[in-house]
Amino acid sequence: MADRVLELREEAVSRVPRVDLKDAEVIALSGSGRFEIDPASVLNDYTYGIRSRGWIGHIPVGDELLVRVVPKVPIGNLFGMLEVAYNLRSFRILDGEVGIESIDELYERIVSILCKRCSDHTF
Secondary structure, X not given: OOOEEEEEEOOOOEEEEHHHOOHHHHHHHHHOOOEEEEOOOHHHOOEEEXXXXXXXXXXXXXXXXXXXXXXXXXXXXXXXXXXXXXXOHXXXXXXXXXXXXXXXHHHHHHHHHHHHHHHHOOO
16 A cells, blocks of 8 residues: 555646655656656756656556546546547436536446446346
């Protein structure tokens, strides 16, 4: 289990003090291909600039660090996007019916829809 959590927002540069990250963690973040890293220097008050390259969710970095990348679009809007992109009637959600703020809530909502859709069918 990770001892520390670094929270980032998708497509935004987050400034992280150099003392908050180990060199090995910075190398792992950079080497993963999932993040852009601006080096810490005197010009940016010794902070790393870290930006996700389109990845969201929980990304473990070693044993001690978990990077949580929050999507720029509210998760509740993802259902609307799926609905439009794939013409999925099963994902129809009325405005204001549900508020989803985290990945865990998204999974719970998907399971809820799946259970409801399965119980609607007779076997």
